[in-house]
Amino acid sequence: MDNLLSDLTILFLLLPPIAGAGLVTVLKKKRTIGIITICAASLILIQVLFVVSKIVSEKTITAFGNAFYVDSLSAVILLSVSVVGFVAALYSKNYMGRQYDNGTVDDKHIVRYYQGFNVFLLTMLVVPIANNLGIMWVTVEATTLVSVLLIMLYFKENAIEAAWKYLIIATVGLSFALIGTVFFYYANINANNSEDAMNWTGMVHNAKHFDPNLVKIAFVFILVGFGTKAGLAPMHTWLPDAHSEAPTPVSAVLSGVLLNCAFYGIIRFHIISSVSIGPEFSNQLLVILAVVSIGIAAASIYFQKDMKRMLAYSSVEHMGLISLGIGFGGLFGIYGAILQIVNHAVAKPLMFFASGSVSQKYEAKAMSKIKGIIRVMPVTGILFLIGGLALVGMPPFNVFLSEFMILSSGFKSGQFIATLLVILFLVVTFAVFLRHLIKMIFGNPLSEMKKGEMGKLAIIPMVILCSIVVIFGIFIPAQLQTLIQNASTIISGGGFA
């Protein structure tokens, strides 16, 4: 009976996006397909909340034999996917409607968009709950393919170029991850485990018997592979292109949660490798990549002229911070890293939505052409300001808390050079990002513009995200705290809470 219940739980989680994609394909009416997608996304959200509440009380769910395995770590990712998926679906209705009205997309492509959106959500829901690491790889690769299709929606030169670079770099990168996965599998069957050898649970149980040299090589491959997809420097080169050229709701999902999904892959293998050879090896690599990422992001934001590209580089920085927190280790650092995953997932989509509305209003993405947002669209302007302040880690907003935890764990673990470097980079980012932001928000518009927002459905998603940003800066709900606490115990304590 209990088995049946958990099977159904997982089934109801995956059903809405499948049904959504199917209905969109059948109905094809511009007005209805947007609403269908919103319904699918809200069903996913409700189901995820149910799953999360179950995880908080029971810690794990196993379904369909051993095929799906949900623990607190998966639940954190699921939560971010479903929340961002929901607000992005809401925002899509307005944004794509406008794109349709001004002729950027036609009937055929708006159907493609909503099909792709649903399938994209489906693939991102499977990544964190697949127990079989091979299946996890297949779905991560599937997220690449679907999102390339979504970026290709526009026929603009830039979109085509971005889609091509993304496809090639991400696919090559993930091929490294596949090699790493096969190495881990080989290490597992060599350690005489032939049952569920490809399953994460099977690997963690048996990880102590792995050949240490194999594990080291395998983890390097994994880090390069999933690191490419997660946008860690120096493999991040596709990221600013893809994130800035995609339709805004897709940018939000790409930046806000797809990066998290890819990073989730790294975390899973980090746990296996830590159990096998101790955490020092993978921690050190994660810290190095983190410092490089944060540094490159700081330099790129400094020279940035394009609004969406600046946000994309800020994602590189945030992924670096997550990697840093995991790499510094200790319960404090890991807790901070997971909190950062959550905070990034709410703050970044907020900024992308706001910048999407702004660039639709100003018909520009270059920051030099955007002035006086607060006069032209006051509500969006304020939300944009709050989101921006949160992104750079200004107290009292949410990102400050996680960044503070990560950095203080750096001092605690004695990695002074890395921590000081990161603080330096963060200060640079802080100053430059704020300067760009203030120049855009205040001042007078370059030309006379009609005052007005972009419509209710564009504002509501931003208000939802903004209130989470503000609330999480002050206090985090007890259930979420337990969830993050358990997830950090999974990472630091060898796979189980």
Added chain:
Amino acid sequence: METMQFDILTISGAILLIATFGIVATRGFMDWLNAYRYQSIVLSGVTAIIGYVTGIWEIYIAAGLTLVIKSIIIPKVLTYVTRKLEIEFKLETNPYVSIRASVIISALLVALSYFLIQQIPFKSDQIVNVYLPVSMAQFFIGLFVLVNRRTVLSQVVGLLIIENGLFLFAMALTHGVSLLIEVGIFVDILVGILISSILLFRISRTFDSLDVGKLENLRDD
């Protein structure tokens, strides 16, 4: 009997490498596609041999899938989407490293992969000994083709070589991860190739060229 088996393994590994070099040494898209087709046929033969040696029936299915998807469907799709492209788009006239130097570099990459595989502690096993270096070499040469060539088409071919290398790697090392995952990987490749074909077509129409050097609108400055 033992040595004969070993001979078959070695010869098939050698043919795989020769087919890979066929791609490195030629300039025309149709030549690459033919080389890829031969490589895939040999690869499916190799897979069947691994199936025979290990006695796992699932591997035969993987071999069949390789034969159908990689040596028939993918070349057909690529021939179909490129049939309208002008001939100059299909020729690699100006790679970053000349063809002659590429062949030498590829040979060095083969040596490198034999060297690397010796450093890693694998259980000694004939299949691993013979095919693992070959698969690594395919992977490296694929990467090299990908970064060295300038036309978009040869980047697709580079991806295909990398993927063949990966497939052989997984097969040789673990005798097939599991059928479900392999089918998943096959579907991913097939969809990936379809998407890249659509993109290819759009790039040729929008940019009026298939030179990746032209794809440089997106920059930070």
